[in-house]
Amino acid sequence: MQHVLTLVAPKGALSKQSVSAVRAALQNLGAGAGSPDWLAPDEAADIPFDGLAPEQADSAARRALEGAAVDAIAQSAEGRRKKLLLADMDSTVVTTETLDELAGFAGVKERVASITERAMTGELNFRQALTERVALLAGLPVSALERTWEATAVMPGAAELVATMSAHGARCVLVSGGFTFFTERVAARLGFHAHQSNTLLIEDGRLTGRVAEPILDRDAKLAALKRNAAGRGLPLSATLAVGDGANDLDMVRAAGLGVAFRAKPVVASAARARVEHADLRALLFAQGFRAEDIAHA
Structure with missing residues (x-):
């Protein structure tokens, strides 16, 4: 049929x-x-x-x-089996918002989390919200990044999603409005082929409260989807994008299979597909993989 x-x-x-x-x-x-x-x-x-x-x-x-x-x-x-995966990181591939957790070491977690929530629901411009949140971390020692990473958990099903798609010839890219300190570690742990995110500026072992330009935002995520697809000679219909926040919405809408994963209402209502109950293995079943096909990292 x-x-x-x-x-x-x-x-x-x-x-x-x-x-x-x-x-x-x-x-x-x-x-x-x-x-x-x-x-x-x-x-x-x-x-x-x-x-x-x-x-x-x-x-x-x-x-x-x-x-x-x-x-x-x-x-x-x-065409349900996709050849390119672009995945958001925070609250998608990992269970937390790493910037919010990092802010806890500066004593401003509630304030930062409030801004994050408004940015993810589309109430605030992502660039401005990121700049404002990072400014609150000025002077925080680099050791706080390591402690945040140690407490970061992978979302159930994420390892299987990447391992299975990779085993069947798909390219897997982590694209995040978060920071390279975390994306490079998540990418290495799970086997993503590449990662793209923002860079925190550090001087004398402490955060400066600034982010390097250019800032990866909603437009940059969409551009990353298009660039990675073109680089492999793929139509967008052969791509899968997954995320939970407003800055993910453009890439989710553009992908052949765009999934709002446990997403904010603004994303869930606009995305073509949404996953609210199952884990990230749902993205494999949506592509027709069977339980016995799923690889374990």
């Missing part, structure tokens, strides 16, 4: 009843809906369908699920 609807839940939480209810909902709207193909037992299943647009299938699935902790991603069945 022309389209496929992928249902994904936290491990063990996808029931046959939920899958059957979604299939019935598609059929009730006049769609042809094939038999479910289980990608992972009790976790992920594909429902092939025709006769509805992907957006209609998404909406029908969410109504049928009645608030269950199940994510639904509908798309064309052709």
Whole structure:
């Protein structure tokens, strides 16, 4: 069939009843809906369908699920396996906002986190918000960066996402409005092929409170997606982008599969696909990978 609807839940939480209810909902709207193909037992299943647009299938699935902790991603069945991944870092590939955590060592975490929240929801200009937050860190010793890194945890499913896509020939790039101190470490830990982010300026072992130019912002993330795709001779339809904040929205919209991952409402409402319940393995199931295909870093 022309389209496929992928249902994904936290491990063990996808029931046959939920899958059957979604299939019935598609059929009730006049769609042809094939038999479910289980990608992972009790976790992920594909429902092939025709006769509805992907957006209609998404909406029908969410109504049928009645608030269950199940994510639904509908798309064309052709070309679902992507050859380029661009991923945001903070609150996407790692579980925290590293700048907010760093600010804790300067005693200004709540103040910085408040600005971060407003920037990620699109209330503030990202460049201005970044400059303001970093200024509050002036004089902080470099050792605080190391301590922040030691406390940084990887998002569940991130290692499998990168390892599996890499093993199947995709290029994986970490692109962040955060800082190279963290992105280079995350990229090395998880196996990203490249990383791009901002650079904190340091003098005499302490942060100056300034960021090197040019600042990587929303426009730069979109440019990175286009540049990396062009560099591999790929159409944007062959790309996957994932993020959670307003500065990710342009690259998420432009990618062939753009995913809002546990995202701010402004991003979740505008992105073509969203993952709110499952971990980052959902992005593999959305591409048709089966549980036995998933590589472990």
